[in-house]
Amino acid sequence: MMPITARGRFNAMTKKLKTTTISCSVENKDITERKRMNEALANSRDEIKRILDLIPDMICTASPDGCFLSVNSAFVKTLGYSQAELLATSYLDLMHPDDRKPTMAEVQRQLAGQLTAHFENRYRCKDGTYRVFEWHATPVVDGTL
Numbered sequence: 233m234m235p236i237t238a239r240g241r242f243n244a245m246t247k248k249l250k251t252t253t254i255s256c257s258v259e260n261k262d263i264t265e266r267k268r269m270n271e272a273l274a275n276s277r278d279e280i281k282r283i284l285d286l287i288p289d290m291i292c293t294a295s296p297d298g299c300f301l302s303v304n305s306a307f308v309k310t311l312g313y314s315q316a317e318l319l320a321t322s323y324l325d326l327m328h329p330d331d332r333k334p335t336m337a338e339v340q341r342q343l344a345g346q347l348t349a350h351f352e353n354r355y356r357c358k359d360g361t362y363r364v365f366e367w368h369a370t371p372v373v374d375g376t377l
Contacts, residue, residue: 299323335351
């Protein structure tokens, strides 16, 4: 079946009520393909999230100013916080105070385009204990880590 494409502007005069004329202007555009593309994109994002949640390693995206943008299930399970709690908390607030300065220096190196390999820092779990993690990170072009 071929999609129907309708473009343009249609004006229609309707009834005359006493001395008042009512008119309406209708503009339509076939957005079927755009709707299909948006649905496919949403499905792709859901599939990527499902895959990332199956990976046992902690995976996240974060902004340079300390905000988690996404975390996978391993992140939630390992630290004990819910996904909502992690997304509402700065990663700097969860980090051991002694590790903040070297971590931010590493973030600056990443923003300059360098890869991070074998970087260690400590994160506070929900139960108050700290765990040591070794990170491997790649900067993303849009400024996320």
